[in-house]
Amino acid sequence: MKKFTKTLIKNSLRRIFLYRACLNRLKMMGMEKVFSYTLAMEAGVSPDQVRKDFSEFNIKGNKRGGYNIDELLEKMENIFYKNREHNIVLVGMGNLGLALSKYSRFLQRNMNIVATFDIDPFKQKARTEIPVYGMDRLKEIIQRFKVKVAIIAVPEISAQQVCDDLVKAGVKGIVNFAPVLLKTPPNVIVNNVNLCDELESVIYYVHHQLKIEGLKNIELLYGDMK
Amino acid sequence: MKKFTKTLIKNSLRRIFLYRACLNRLKMMGMEKVFSYTLAMEAGVSPDQVRKDFSEFNIKGNKRGGYNIDELLEKMENIFYKNREHNIVLVGMGNLGLALSKYSRFLQRNMNIVATFDIDPFKQKARTEIPVYGMDRLKEIIQRFKVKVAIIAVPEISAQQVCDDLVKAGVKGIVNFAPVLLKTPPNVIVNNVNLCDELESVIYYVHHQLKIEGLKNIELLYGDMK
DNA sequence: TACTTAATGTGAAAAAATTCACAAAAACAC
DNA sequence: GTGTTTTTGTGAATTTTTTCACATTAAGTA
Known part of the structure; x- marks a missing residue:
């Protein structure tokens, strides 16, 4: 199978x-x-x-x-x-969304968050320079800016709905911070980032004092490697 | 080799x-x-x-x-x-650090950020309930709370220094948001999260319209799987 | 120019991860 | 209680990824 x-x-x-x-x-x-x-x-x-x-x-x-x-x-x-600029949108302006919208490194790499969305667009408006729109304008703006890639930073419960809306609006790639497996058509790529899992997996290893192969000997990293 | x-x-x-x-x-x-x-x-x-x-x-x-x-x-x-609570510290209270410190899902999973650190501890103090300390108190607090796992959310340039300090204070596992490969002793596990890379890799695939294997046929995901 | 050395580039080999395939066990039907 | 069905659990087979090993090429040297 x-x-x-x-x-x-x-x-x-x-x-x-x-x-x-x-x-x-x-x-x-x-x-x-x-x-x-x-x-x-x-x-x-x-x-x-x-x-x-x-x-x-x-x-x-x-x-x-x-x-x-x-x-x-x-x-x-x-x-x-091809040195292009990439227009991105971000959905979900909670704490994480807000932080991502201000993450300057995206811009340094030509990834430009042109708009953000939230069910309550007034919530964060004062705190950011990027426009915050209501969900009703998702399609319009995505199409105007020819956005192909989006970031989902909404709660788990609404992630699939947001994903469906994004796909309907023409988005072809998603970075998903909600801890759900999004269902998408096969031509849409989803990359999941699960912050809890990242932390927990470290805790697991620390807890189990797992020795990582190839690092038994620290000299390997710094010393003569012949 | x-x-x-x-x-x-x-x-x-x-x-x-x-x-x-x-x-x-x-x-x-x-x-x-x-x-x-x-x-x-x-x-x-x-x-x-x-x-x-x-x-x-x-x-x-x-x-x-x-x-x-x-x-x-x-x-x-x-x-x-073993149903333990895990005490975590977070270093770097920029936008991302602040967002992580408020990320409620950590708490839901018994991962408790007991303290945060920043070179300028007064910067974010008003915006969070978790205490923000200066870097000088790193060791003291880590040892008091028996912290074994830390989150690094500082700029690239200072990440290695922070890492070294954490390790010296007894930290055994790190989730690192700075885009550098941290050098650590072999018994310290590092898990890197690179937000730009996550976004860029999606852009790459979208750009190349790469078809992902096993998804050529959407029925596979939803239909009869016999 | 010819000789030596040091690095790339890539098939071949090895290792790791995934899928297959089926024996074993449990639930259910009669 | 016997037979049938369904699902687990796991060695074996396959596929994928990584490492090895070496032929090839370029730079340096005398």
Whole structure:
């Protein structure tokens, strides 16, 4: 019997994002090129993994010369996003929604929250510069801004309804902070973020004093890796 | 060459959390027992997966009778957490930190943020009921409340320093919202949450209109699964 | 230029995760 | 009580992911 999950983000893609963050950091530190080895250290993966991931996304370096950081970053930006701006909407202006609407890092990465929605649009209006609309204007605004991606930060109970409305309005991708499995048509991708689970899983490991493989020996992380 | 990553949360454990959320929902809907099939539908995985995961955590059902929801939930709570309360601290009271400190779902799951910290403890003091301390009191308070798990919601630049301080104070598990790979001793578990990456990966898929396997056919999700 | 060294890129091998498939047990029917 | 059906639980098979290993290429050196 097949798996029904609409999962999700491939590991290799997740790591590409990770690599990019590392590259930006290394660049800020004044570096101009990296080897798979360097980047692997920074990202906490194996050099083979880095190369394999690059290979999957058809990113090439120079043999012996490693990778030029700027080229890598440009490739990542251009190939994946074509330097576009992305218009996002956010539904649910509770505490979390409000915080997300103010999260400046989204903007730094060209992800632009053009509008937010709430059943009570007056609630947070004073606290944010991004417009807060009532749910009745969802479709209109999504279509006006050609929004394809939305963030759901509403309570569990209303998440599916909001999701359905978003999909009806033309949204094709959702980051869902409500702890429910949203039912969507197959061409709509959902990425779930469950803050409680993140915390609880850490608690579980701490509780069980689980030793994580490959870290038995801290030297591995910092020392000579030959 | 070995992998250096301090990764992380096993898939099966993540799914156990997912199952629990589903079970709570099903219970609220009035159900008393489930079959692996039912739960799988709700959780968006295969029934085999459910049983395999249960098997890994040594959770047993009754042949032909399925699983009693209350028993399952109790097993999950008792075996994993022994109904303990967990004292957490949160470092970084920016927008995100403030939102997390107010996230009521943590409390519902017995995860109790006993204190928060910020370089400027007066900044958010008026806006929250949880005490906000300066960084100088980190160690004292962590030790007083026997805190083992912390949330880092500080800017990237100071994350490693905060992490080091937490570890020195006795913290064994960290949920890290800063987009850096934290370096920790091997007995400290770190779980990274990168909000930008979550959003960007969705954008990537939407952009590429990637069809997710197993969902080509929506009937699979709702229809007869024989 | 030829020789050495150091890094990439990628099939092959190994490991891990998932799905299959079926024996075993429990519920139900008659 | 016997037979039938349904669902669990788990080794085996399969698929996916990661790591290994090495041929290939480029840079440096004399």
